[in-house]
Amino acid sequence: VDEQVSDEAPARLTGAASWLITQTAVHASRLVADGFGAVGARGHHYRIMAAVAEFGPASQATLARHSGMYVSDVVATINELAKDDYVSRSPDPGDRRRNIVALTDAGRARLRDLDAQLARLQDELLAPLDADEREQLTLLLGRLLDHHAARARA
Amino acid sequence: VDEQVSDEAPARLTGAASWLITQTAVHASRLVADGFGAVGARGHHYRIMAAVAEFGPASQATLARHSGMYVSDVVATINELAKDDYVSRSPDPGDRRRNIVALTDAGRARLRDLDAQLARLQDELLAPLDADEREQLTLLLGRLLDHHAARARA
DNA sequence: CTAATTTCAGTCAAACTGACATAC
DNA sequence: CGTATGTCAGTTCGACTGAAATTA
Numbered sequence: 077v078d079e080q081v082s083d084e085a086p087a088r089l090t091g092a093a094s095w096l097i098t099q100t101a102v103h104a105s106r107l108v109a110d111g112f113g114a115v116g117a118r119g120h121h122y123r124i125m126a127a128v129a130e131f132g133p134a135s136q137a138t139l140a141r142h143s144g145m146y147v148s149d150v151v152a153t154i155n156e157l158a159k160d161d162y163v164s165r166s167p168d169p170g171d172r173r174r175n176i177v178a179l180t181d182a183g184r185a186r187l188r189d190l191d192a193q194l195a196r197l198q199d200e201l202l203a204p205l206d207a208d209e210r211e212q213l214t215l216l217l218g219r220l221l222d223h224h225a226a227r228a229r230a
Numbered sequence: 231v232d233e234q235v236s237d238e239a240p241a242r243l244t245g246a247a248s249w250l251i252t253q254t255a256v257h258a259s260r261l262v263a264d265g266f267g268a269v270g271a272r273g274h275h276y277r278i279m280a281a282v283a284e285f286g287p288a289s290q291a292t293l294a295r296h297s298g299m300y301v302s303d304v305v306a307t308i309n310e311l312a313k314d315d316y317v318s319r320s321p322d323p324g325d326r327r328r329n330i331v332a333l334t335d336a337g338r339a340r341l342r343d344l345d346a347q348l349a350r351l352q353d354e355l356l357a358p359l360d361a362d363e364r365e366q367l368t369l370l371l372g373r374l375l376d377h378h379a380a381r382a383r384a
Numbered sequence: 385c386t387a388a389t390t391t392c393a394g395t396c397a398a399a400c401t402g403a404c405a406t407a408c
Numbered sequence: 409c410g411t412a413t414g415t416c417a418g419t420t421c422g423a424c425t426g427a428a429a430t431t432a
Contacts, residue, residue: 086296094351101251204374213247213374229237
């Protein structure tokens with residue numbers, strides 16, 4: 077009796093976009109967490125370093141906006157990055173409330189390593205899709221994300 | 231000085247599928263959590279009830295496999311569902327280790343309500359996409375999920 | 385003996401909130 | 409004055425682990 081070992085999910089779930097997205101995100105998160113974790117990094121580190129690299133040195137509040145993180149999490153993340161000397165945190169002479177966060181040389185090198193690592197992980201994540209399909213998926217998800225990010229701002 | 235209010239994310243992130251998937255999942259999760267939360271339900275409840283409805287009464291371990299949940303979380307979820315009398319938990323006469331979990335009449339009605347609720351949420355989630363695009367997205371994500379679910383099993 | 389099931393008691397990362405001090 | 413910034417302390421939810429007791 078009870079010989080099912082199928083692991084099949086109910087159609088109600090497999091047909092729901094929210095299920096597909098959140099479950100795929102579980103795998104994506106684990107992949108990235110493991111890949112970054114293997115070199116002692118975490119997603120938050122990359123997000124902050126990417127924001128500093130692309131938008132230049134900035135205040136922590138600005139980094140929060142560019143990384144989609146909460147200021148409280150930015151504080152903790154920068155604490156960790158600064159401890160390893162990947163970023164510097166210096167007072168803004170023009171506004172004494174602010175810290176200016178900048179990448180150090182070590183930080184730039186670190187970011188390059190993480191870039192390479194992340195590229196490998198993307199390839200693993202998207203393994204079953206060809207180049208065209210990857211492009212499609214990226215476009216569709218980008219539009220969803222833009223839409224909901226804009227709504228969240230309002 | 232420092233007049234950026236753009237909220238733009240770095241290209242390193244917006245170009246990474248893992249970022250698009252996990253960030254979209256944040257919005258999807260919040261949407262579902264809020265929508266279900268408004269009627270006192272949570273995602274775990276729906277997952278278990280959907281599995282029981284589609285595969286019939288089953289042991290908790292079987293439900294864990296069909297819902298993609300951990301047995302420990304299944305225990306907690308069934309505690310909650312049973313407290314509201316949406317499911318029954320009765321000992322399996324053929325195997326005294328097992329509980330057989332079944333939907334009650336109230337549970338079937340509850341599931342119908344949540345189905346309707348979830349349909350509305352899917353529409354909100356996919357608002358910016360037309361029917362064709364929704365289909366494309368569902369197919370692509372389904373293939374990704376199948377691939378990684380199969381890998382996780384091995 | 386090994387393996388499966390249920391249960392409990394946790395950890396963890398990321399998202400998220402609230403409060404406070406300081407400075408604009 | 410109200411608003412922005414940085415910091416700290418916390419919650420929540422889902423994913424995930426470990427161990428113990430029971431039974432196949």
